[in-house]
Each structure stands twice: as structure tokens, then as C-alpha cells.
Amino acid sequence: MIADVYYFTARSRTYEGSMSKVKGPLALEKLGFKDKVKKGDKVVIKTHFGALENTRYLRPSYLRFLSDYVKEQGAIPSLAESCGWGLPESISGVHTEYSGRANEEEYLRAALMHGFTPETMGAPILMLDGPHGIDYELQPINGKRFNEVLVAGRLREFDYMIMATHFKGHSNAGFGGAIKNLGIGCVSKGGKIQAHMGKKFDVDFSKCEPECTKCIDICPTGAMSKDKDLILKKDWDKCRYCYMCRSICDKKVIDTGFSTREQFNMQFVDNAKGVVEHFGKEKIFFINYVIDITWQCDCGSSDVPFVPDIGVLSSLDPVALDQACIDLVHDSYINPHSALADIDRFSSKNMKNDWFSYIPRYDPDSGELDMNQKGIPSRHWEIQLETAEEIGLGSRNYNLIPVEIKRENEHQH
Numbered sequence: 001m002i003a004d005v006y007y008f009t010a011r012s013r014t015y016e017g018s019m020s021k022v023k024g025p026l027a028l029e030k031l032g033f034k035d036k037v038k039k040g041d042k043v044v045i046k047t048h049f050g051a052l053e054n055t056r057y058l059r060p061s062y063l064r065f066l067s068d069y070v071k072e073q074g075a076i077p078s079l080a081e082s083c084g085w086g087l088p089e090s091i092s093g094v095h096t097e098y099s100g101r102a103n104e105e106e107y108l109r110a111a112l113m114h115g116f117t118p119e120t121m122g123a124p125i126l127m128l129d130g131p132h133g134i135d136y137e138l139q140p141i142n143g144k145r146f147n148e149v150l151v152a153g154r155l156r157e158f159d160y161m162i163m164a165t166h167f168k169g170h171s172n173a174g175f176g177g178a179i180k181n182l183g184i185g186c187v188s189k190g191g192k193i194q195a196h197m198g199k200k201f202d203v204d205f206s207k208c209e210p211e212c213t214k215c216i217d218i219c220p221t222g223a224m225s226k227d228k229d230l231i232l233k234k235d236w237d238k239c240r241y242c243y244m245c246r247s248i249c250d251k252k253v254i255d256t257g258f259s260t261r262e263q264f265n266m267q268f269v270d271n272a273k274g275v276v277e278h279f280g281k282e283k284i285f286f287i288n289y290v291i292d293i294t295w296q297c298d299c300g301s302s303d304v305p306f307v308p309d310i311g312v313l314s315s316l317d318p319v320a321l322d323q324a325c326i327d328l329v330h331d332s333y334i335n336p337h338s339a340l341a342d343i344d345r346f347s348s349k350n351m352k353n354d355w356f357s358y359i360p361r362y363d364p365d366s367g368e369l370d371m372n373q374k375g376i377p378s379r380h381w382e383i384q385l386e387t388a389e390e391i392g393l394g395s396r397n398y399n400l401i402p403v404e405i406k407r408e409n410e411h412q413h
């Protein structure tokens, strides 16, 4: 099946071509938003507020105008994200480029620093997996690697969802778009960790230190305890898979395994399928802002964008939408000031235009970031799309419909 994808260029001659105020809401309107959403419906706008030092996350006004548009239809908007994995900084005492988002309290602080507050959004802001990332619903699926997914629990409170995604690169997935916003952004803390690591959760209590109580103290559900002989016990029924016990233990008692980059891609696509099956595909509107296209995702720092801004695209099919964005990026010239241009310059072979094949990535052996200056291509971005299509998340075939904004007193068509 061929899915429609609406495309609004980032180019603008006048205020009537505003990417935030005009094109974002129109991109939703093209998807039939007005016909579907009724007065009083609760609509969650899922986005990413950006890690603290990131500077390429979506500007708050893009989201504010979506929020206002929802209200104009008589519906009730909320803004949402989900808790990041790992320990809150109040416990770890360490700030990294990925931290500061491990629970609702600290993520809302980062959101505020980036200009996202209930006042600026005109709507409440919440974590879809609850204040500690452990509110989830189990969704059975027939996935590529998983047969169940920890879908973020507070989705139960909403009638519709707008996936407002910043489309950009990602050092492990090749790119981050609508599929990844579903598969990482709409699952619980445990769902994120399972996507990255797999579902292994082995506990070798023989390695445990008798006097240590760190995991017991941190466990939000009381699943960890020690008996009178100081032997650690885990109550599997109480566990809500936040994996914070794993993060705090430095004795390698808790083994959550390892996944290759290929497995990571397939696993978060499985997660995405679980989210869509749980919430209902017909109730999700996907909108990708294809701007500030860095090789990093919004969880880390920000480098120079490697291609120019492209525009706003929307679809009811996340796979078609991401594929269309990929193709537009691959049609673009490289920014000569970007890291990817360095690869081209120093590489022995000329890069083709499939820029996402050359994104800097983590070396699985050393765990270090490899800037890929030798220009070795990697097709992880395509694994993401192939897997998504194979498990029925959507179609890579699309019909691109450019939408032109006319000057005042003219109509768009």
C-alpha cells in the first residue's frame, strides 16, 4: 500500500509560510485531524525536550502552535516525553551528556531550561511512563525479536496522539524519526533498556557483597531485599523493570546482556509496533520536522547540521514518513562545515549521497565513538526501515504531496 506523505518546504518568503505557526498545524490538518478529533478529546503531543547541552532540539514554538491548534478544535492538549534510562543525578551524583532526564522531576527541570513549561506550551507536561519510568502496560506482539513490549502506561489517558518528531541522525540507529520516537519515546524506562540491551536480566547473587544495600535502597517497588543471613533476594512479581539496580551495582551481580547495533534497531522497531498496536494506529498523527539535521540525536550534544533544513512532513504512516525524510536528506548537498564533509574530504573513496550510511557511530569493541573518517558505510538506517516494513508497522512506498503556501487571500493547495 502506498501512503500519502505531505511535504511543506522549510523555505519561506513571508510570515504566512511560518514553519511553526502555519505549516505545523496545516500538516496535521492534511491528515484529517479536524474530522477525527472531537470536542473534549484528550490529545497528547509526544516530543523530545532535548538533553541539557543539546541545542538542536525542536524550538518550543513548534510545539506551542500544535498545542493551540488542538485547542482550536475544542480538544485538550498535553505535552509528553518519557523518562530516560539510568540513575537520576540526585542518586548518581554525576552529570553526563545523556543524564538529567532519568525521572520526571529532573526531566521537567531540563525541559524548563529549554523553554518548555505549562505556561509556554499552554498545556500540562508529563512523563508518559510516570514519575519514575515504571508505569507501563504489557503489549504482546509478534515482533522480530520481542514478543511483548513495555508500552508507556499513561497513554491510557489519551484519545489521540501527535508524534511531533525532530528528524535527525543517530549514532546507533543511523537516523531518528517517527519510528524511533514510538519505539524509544513511548515505552517505559525498562522498554528503552530492553531496546538497547535485549531482555536478558540475570542475577548472580553469589557475587553480592553481604553488607551492601544499594540496590535495595534504590528499588522503587521494594522488589529487592536481604534475608537474615544477608542473602539478596529479588521478588520478580514486584519488579517493574527500571533496571536502576543494574545501574547502581558495581559488582556485576546483575547482567542485562548486550545487543549489537542491528539488534538494537530491530528491538526498538519491535517496541514501536507494540506502541502502535496498543494505542491504535488510526489514532496517531505523525509529523516530522526535518530541520537542524545533525548526526546526533537530541539525547546528546549538537554538532553542525550535515545538510540544510528541508521542511515539515506529515503522514498517518510512520514508515512512509521516515522513508520520505531519508530520501529528501539523501537528495541534499553536504554542508561543507559538517563532520560528514570531513569524512568525504579525508576518505579514500568518494561518499555517495546516502549520508545516513556515514553517520559517526560507536565502535562495539572499544565502546568509543568512531567519527568514521575512513568513510566506511553502514546500512543501519535501512535495517530500521526494512524491519518496520517486514513486521507490518507501515510501508516504505509513499506518495509525496508537496503543499504550497499561498500569499494572503490565496489558498494553499
Ligand code: SF4
Pocket: 207, 208, 209, 212, 213, 214, 215, 216, 232, 248, 249, 250, 251, 253, 254
Ligand atoms: S548493589 Fe550489587 S552488590 Fe549491592 S546488594 Fe545490590 S546486587 Fe548486591
Ligand code: SF4
Pocket: 215, 218, 219, 220, 221, 222, 223, 224, 234, 238, 239, 240, 241, 242, 243, 244, 245, 246
Ligand atoms: S528489582 Fe531492579 S529493575 Fe526491578 S524494580 Fe527494583 S530496581 Fe527496578
